[in-house]
Amino acid sequence: MSSDKVFALRQKRLGTELRKLRERTGMTTTVAARTLGVQPAQISNIESARHPVSAERVRAMAVNYSCADPGYVDALAGMTGARKRGWWEEYRESLHAGLIELAELEDSATTLRVAVIIHVPGLLQTVEHARAVFRENLPALPPHDVEHRISYRVKRQKVLYGASPTPYRAIVHEAALRMGVGGPETARAQLNYLLEMSERENISIVVIPFGEASFPVSGQSVVYATGPVPQLDTVELDTDYGCDFLDAEAQLAKYRAVLDRMESRALPPGKSRDLIHRIARDI
Structure with missing residues (x-):
């Protein structure tokens, strides 16, 4: 297109x-x-x-x-004028439009808040973890497409670095940490990378442990991107058929409440890191 x-x-x-x-x-x-x-x-x-x-x-x-x-x-x-031509433009011909919009959303957000149940957040995935995920894609991706998607994912992660990194808060279920994607070596490296990233000033990772069943969950990954004013916040839902973007006031309020409830059931950052350490040690 x-x-x-x-x-x-x-x-x-x-x-x-x-x-x-x-x-x-x-x-x-x-x-x-x-x-x-x-x-x-x-x-x-x-x-x-x-x-x-x-x-x-x-x-x-x-x-x-x-x-x-x-x-x-x-x-x-401030939203008027020529369309911003970011790094994602080079992928526009080869990736789904929703993925391009996701990169643009992440780039423009003032803060990002993410909740995942069975997946490690994309912005926190190692290259080997991402490679293992893409290799399981249905329909199967050719090797060059796998590498193309990995390069796109790595470039998305740049919002967490630089002179003004975006504040990022991830709510991760213990199930995602125990999936073992890519085998023991890849899984252990991924957990260690989460620990490393959790030490960054702009990044917070909290874990909902097994046994904490009382929280709203649909299985979807949720990204809440804060805009320059509350009316311009956006929710992105990761589905099997692509990205859904929500911006109605009632939808934004609902997902703020969902994320608040999930985070209230999570361990605090220090105890979350301890749990990640234990899981990595047991692999």
Whole structure:
């Protein structure tokens, strides 16, 4: 798929937010277009990310929609302009669009909070662990595709490094730590890597131990990406058929509550590291 035909996640989100603002006022696209002096089709094209919009136009729309939150309006205006061409663009022709959007979401997030039950979080996987995971893909991936996906995953991990690394909090179930992906040597190296990463100032890893059954769980991996303002937070769900992105207020509230409940059932960071140590020692 041509990159010209795939719109960046932030452009889609901007259109969605502008539609939400319009709908809260009860305006139709016809009325909204009349107040701005444009055709209704232009409003529809902006909201569906088929047409670019300037920061000045976004601010005018916010005024017409009676939005009195300056921080929110500034954040929306900041989402305008040319689509950011990040490192992920080189993968756009070869990977699912949802994976490209995930990399863009991680890159723009102010904080990341992740919950996993049976998988080690992608941003914390070693190369050998990732290789073992991709080799089990159905349908089977050719060797060069496996290496291509590994390089993509490694580049995603850059958000955890650098001068301003993204704060990252992972809630991991003990089951994920005991899966033994790739065999004993790979599994032990992966656990040791988690311990190493947990010592970084921007990273916190907490573990839900076996026996703690009282927490909400669906088996899906959950990523909660904090935006520049709460209205622009996003939830990403990892499914068998790709990535789902959620941004409705009720959905965001639900997953904040889910993650809070899961984290309340997890061991504190120090005891979590002790448990990871014991599991690594027993492999």
